Amino acid sequence: MIINLDMQSDIPIYTQLMNQIIEGIAHGDLQPGEALPSVRGLASDIGVNLHTVNKAYTMLKQEGFIQIHRQKGVVIQPDGMPEITPEYELKQYNQLKPIIAEAICRGMSEEQMLDITEQIYREISTPRKENDQ
Amino acid sequence: MIINLDMQSDIPIYTQLMNQIIEGIAHGDLQPGEALPSVRGLASDIGVNLHTVNKAYTMLKQEGFIQIHRQKGVVIQPDGMPEITPEYELKQYNQLKPIIAEAICRGMSEEQMLDITEQIYREISTPRKENDQ
Amino acid sequence: MIINLDMQSDIPIYTQLMNQIIEGIAHGDLQPGEALPSVRGLASDIGVNLHTVNKAYTMLKQEGFIQIHRQKGVVIQPDGMPEITPEYELKQYNQLKPIIAEAICRGMSEEQMLDITEQIYREISTPRKENDQ
Amino acid sequence: MIINLDMQSDIPIYTQLMNQIIEGIAHGDLQPGEALPSVRGLASDIGVNLHTVNKAYTMLKQEGFIQIHRQKGVVIQPDGMPEITPEYELKQYNQLKPIIAEAICRGMSEEQMLDITEQIYREISTPRKENDQ
DNA sequence: GTGGTCTAGACCACT
């Protein structure tokens, strides 16, 4: 699992970390039950502050994507990923709305918009071959 | 044009303002060439500081959605909206990726994802009825 | 003499007006002694406020490019253009410095910089009328 | 790097700041990757409000001359300065045109004009001596 | 009356 951070981005590093881990899960790089690096290990690996990694892990735990055990460390949620709740649907709606609105302003057709969405969906969800790693 | 701000949101007010104006344009509430309220007028209307409105207007101007005339005020870009540039496509990709990744994690099917996108696209792009004005 | 104003520019309209008149003189469109439109006439021609034209004329007069007579109206300075004073040289230096500094930052060679300057000089100074200079 | 502001000038302080930083880069005083003072530090050093410095930094960032790292501070763009784009060329043309037009009006010869340009170019681009640091 | 600029001072998010 390769973490790719942009220190110049206006997106907080802990958010970038969360996104990359979620993408790793979606893509199949990170399997349920699989162990994640320790806070200290990951922090030194990617060269960021302990607190930053900790914040990302804590928020992922709150949302149910990972479990944090005192002894065993951090693992991808083995007991099923978070569900599609009404709260989540609302959050997703509010995230998508401004993106789609800008696309419409710029003249993007519904077909183009759906194509891009489909393309990204497939790009993420295509699992790696098992011998990839 | 009704502006609806959430002062408790972690999204900056000026960003919410930008999004609402872009959505207004996409939806047809704000027509190219149409005048927007003055910085001070809008600020007092929605109960925020004039600098906050100013920042939103300035950024919208930089992105090409509006024009700011010397002393004449602010108008929706009459000379054509911003285009779909490679930079925009990249930005949009980076915005959509984490949203779709989370959706996949939560078990949303490609079909569901496309349905939601299509639904939002149509909701926004549906122009207001002509007798609305 | 065609006046071409950009109402969206961040350059004040009176400054644009001044620049265009100075360019007109440099180019030979406006000959020394030649009459300029009245404040009212020009203002209505180009669709700007009386005060704006007045300010441009007043500043051009202060710098010695035009004369304003109560009865005869406005004429291009017939008694010789302003000189190259030390004050002017300093002003010009301060105007050019940031432009050239940015050019250097962007990797423009000295030769390119001089080429552009020469090209603009010739473009402006090419007189329309044969008896010019 | 010495910042020299004219509080009486009609040029906005943030613009003067931008110009001085760009000149510092062009002159080699500020090397790519080099750190700039923090917003608050510079503001108190030069006796202006932090928002004024912030505006200058933000605009320099937008134009690509500097990078603003999350919490690490501000550095001169290490990944290559902005290019000479068509937009930049047009901007430069529009900046130079009125300056050269006035020079022509005042009787400055093409040779003089080019000499001054060359002189400023060399003055700025002359790198500081290597033992300066 | 419009936007542009500047100040002073505050709170927050991030690392």
Place this chain on the structure above:
DNA sequence: GTGGTCTAGACCACA
């Protein structure tokens, strides 16, 4: 301690 955001209030240039 860093930049990001917001507020309150002021003065100026422009038209």
